[in-house]
Amino acid sequence: MFSTPFLDLPPLAGASGTVRLPGSKSISNRVLLLAALAGGTTTVHDLLDSDDTRVMLDALAALGCRIDRAGAGLRIEGLDGRLRTSGAKLFLGNAGTAMRPLTAALALLGGEFELSGVPRMHERPIGDLVDALVQLGCRIDYLGNPGYPPLAIHPVPLDSLQLAAPIRVRGDVSSQFLTALLLALPLAAGAASERADQASGRDITIEVIGELISKPYIEITLNLLSRFGIEVRREGWERFVIPAGSRYRSPGDIHVEADASSASYFIALGAIARGEGIRIEGVGADSIQGDIRFVEAARLMGAHIDSGPNWLAISRGAWPLKAIDLDANHIPDAAMTLAVMALYADGPCLLRNIASWRVKETDRIDAMAKELRKLGATVEDGPDFICVHPLARAGWRAASIRTYDDHRVAMCFSLAAFNPAGLPVRILEPHCVAKTFPDYFETLFSVAEAAEVPVLCIDGPTASGKGTLAVAVAYQLGYHYLDSGTLYRVTGLAMRRNGLEADAAHEMQIAELARTLPLRFSEGKVLLSGEDVSDAIRTEAAGMDASRVSALPAVRKALLALQKSFRRLPGLVADGRDMGTVVFPDATLKVYLTASAAQRAERRHKQLISKGISTTLDGLRADLEARDLRDSSRSVAPLKPAPDARLLDNSLLSVEQSVEQVLAWWQEVQPFGSS
Numbered sequence: 001m002f003s004t005p006f007l008d009l010p011p012l013a014g015a016s017g018t019v020r021l022p023g024s025k026s027i028s029n030r031v032l033l034l035a036a037l038a039g040g041t042t043t044v045h046d047l048l049d050s051d052d053t054r055v056m057l058d059a060l061a062a063l064g065c066r067i068d069r070a071g072a073g074l075r076i077e078g079l080d081g082r083l084r085t086s087g088a089k090l091f092l093g094n095a096g097t098a099m100r101p102l103t104a105a106l107a108l109l110g111g112e113f114e115l116s117g118v119p120r121m122h123e124r125p126i127g128d129l130v131d132a133l134v135q136l137g138c139r140i141d142y143l144g145n146p147g148y149p150p151l152a153i154h155p156v157p158l159d160s161l162q163l164a165a166p167i168r169v170r171g172d173v174s175s176q177f178l179t180a181l182l183l184a185l186p187l188a189a190g191a192a193s194e195r196a197d198q199a200s201g202r203d204i205t206i207e208v209i210g211e212l213i214s215k216p217y218i219e220i221t222l223n224l225l226s227r228f229g230i231e232v233r234r235e236g237w238e239r240f241v242i243p244a245g246s247r248y249r250s251p252g253d254i255h256v257e258a259d260a261s262s263a264s265y266f267i268a269l270g271a272i273a274r275g276e277g278i279r280i281e282g283v284g285a286d287s288i289q290g291d292i293r294f295v296e297a298a299r300l301m302g303a304h305i306d307s308g309p310n311w312l313a314i315s316r317g318a319w320p321l322k323a324i325d326l327d328a329n330h331i332p333d334a335a336m337t338l339a340v341m342a343l344y345a346d347g348p349c350l351l352r353n354i355a356s357w358r359v360k361e362t363d364r365i366d367a368m369a370k371e372l373r374k375l376g377a378t379v380e381d382g383p384d385f386i387c388v389h390p391l392a393r394a395g396w397r398a399a400s401i402r403t404y405d406d407h408r409v410a411m412c413f414s415l416a417a418f419n420p421a422g423l424p425v426r427i428l429e430p431h432c433v434a435k436t437f438p439d440y441f442e443t444l445f446s447v448a449e450a451a452e453v454p455v456l457c458i459d460g461p462t463a464s465g466k467g468t469l470a471v472a473v474a475y476q477l478g479y480h481y482l483d484s485g486t487l488y489r490v491t492g493l494a495m496r497r498n499g500l501e502a503d504a505a506h507e508m509q510i511a512e513l514a515r516t517l518p519l520r521f522s523e524g525k526v527l528l529s530g531e532d533v534s535d536a537i538r539t540e541a542a543g544m545d546a547s548r549v550s551a552l553p554a555v556r557k558a559l560l561a562l563q564k565s566f567r568r569l570p571g572l573v574a575d576g577r578d579m580g581t582v583v584f585p586d587a588t589l590k591v592y593l594t595a596s597a598a599q600r601a602e603r604r605h606k607q608l609i610s611k612g613i614s615t616t617l618d619g620l621r622a623d624l625e626a627r628d629l630r631d632s633s634r635s636v637a638p639l640k641p642a643p644d645a646r647l648l649d650n651s652l653l654s655v656e657q658s659v660e661q662v663l664a665w666w667q668e669v670q671p672f673g674s675s
Ligand SMILES: Nc1ncnc2c1ncn2[C@@H]1O[C@H](COP(=O)(O)OP(=O)(O)OP(=O)(O)O)[C@@H](O)[C@H]1O
Pocket: 461, 462, 463, 464, 465, 466, 467, 468, 469, 485, 543, 603, 604, 606, 607, 650, 653, 654, 655, 658
């Protein structure tokens, strides 16, 4: 996951390959709750690991559920309708799929509970669900604003509940209210059948007031309830009947299918990008998720899509995409992806009946309109619609996209990186994708192709601080890091171990060693044939050997392809001697880092002493000056600043100041302005 303050997506050109997506959030959290309420043990496979499922798991553990790893799955010992705690304070982040169903379940289970979340969760309505539960006889208080979390839930005896009359709940704000009741009320149906009125066989009826939105999510709920032994009778979309005597029965093992909303980004990718197409595994034509109908919308826009039970294959069809006018009520989450696809359409795209966007992680209509406008688009929006006009090449602007702590905003705007103007897109706070798809950007980069992956080079003499600076800058930008000196150091070590000398007579043999180095980088360690050589290559003697082998032209040539292979999305920071002059002459930014010889010797002295390696300051200074002389006077790729490099003398700068300077230069060469 990218934990950086921002992530710059370079202009993307094509995409090809296969992705396997994480489990569905909607299914994961429903399955977790059902497994917890059921008797017996349920092993859940392919569960989504994300912020929202983690808060659900923490909550269930706090209720006394035993949760263990079972291989790649998770084993949950259900409560069988009985709490193992008298109460708890539960923090549910911004997970609506945890807050709503847990409110209903805990109101029926008994016990004193406080349910809270992040500030945005306290702005997301829950009043209609609470009203329905209070009608039944449950006791729930608002701890902040009426109608919104945080909530205090108090115990009531199940036999005091008013179950005879239908329970009425609004369905036109969020379908999660109905889902919450459907998931929780079998607790009361089971209990009722154990009491005297078992004979009368009382069913529990829920009546929906208003037009039910997001019906596909209710279908997921009904499907999963059925797998847990509860067969709800649906009468249209207005009445739902939980039969008397219903009891949750663990299915034993249950698999979570991949998230269909997450699939929308890769379906769109296949429709937009040039290339061999995208194959998605883990979700397909047999999906129980409503958002799978995004496939129909993408086809309307011109995408070619084939499918099997649990796979999809997408490639570019019509181009530009075809404009659509769509009632997107049935795919509220995935429809955000259509709003970005609209930028590549042949006319304005209208998405209607999406009022629920306004009460999601953020006001999504507002957020999408604002950020699409930053890209240069004309957007009209209203209480329940958004209309996005396509962008001609000249109309695109490089934008820093605010993500509003909303994973879907971050993910769908990544598609703007395919703009024909070849502009990068900056995604602010990219870690918000952790809500449902922590590795979203890594997955995107595994199939996307950039016209040019950005590189930031830091060259300079020995011990000037290149490595320290490069690692810090790479960390800030979320980029890969190449310490090219390591490759020469390992080659020098391999030369010694093979009893060779760094001279012209052995040049070809050493070059062959360099070309076939059995080298691996793992958890910060350098492994040569599996052996950890991280310390062995850091001595000054190893530095000298590296300097000697690096003067051999055949060795430099042998290491070129390996160095270039580090240039991967989203970008690379490379340090060495010839990064800007030879290996990456087209780098976006080149920095030549120097410091006085006295400073460098002193820094290296401290560095070696701290590692327990004894040495003298004078000896070190002589060594590093000899190394610099050899590096800068050799015939191939000598150490020198590239003509277009920016010079940074950090003799009097701290590491932090150097990092700040380089990041400021990086910002200067980006087209985002100061935003
Ligand atoms: N600006 C700075 N101020 C003070 N110390 C620094 C600064 N930059 C780096 N150092 C310290 O100097 C030492 C050498 O830095 P580093 O290993 O990054 O240099 P290098 O240029 O990569 O060396 P080499 O060329 O041998 O690979 C480290 O201990 C590091 O912490």
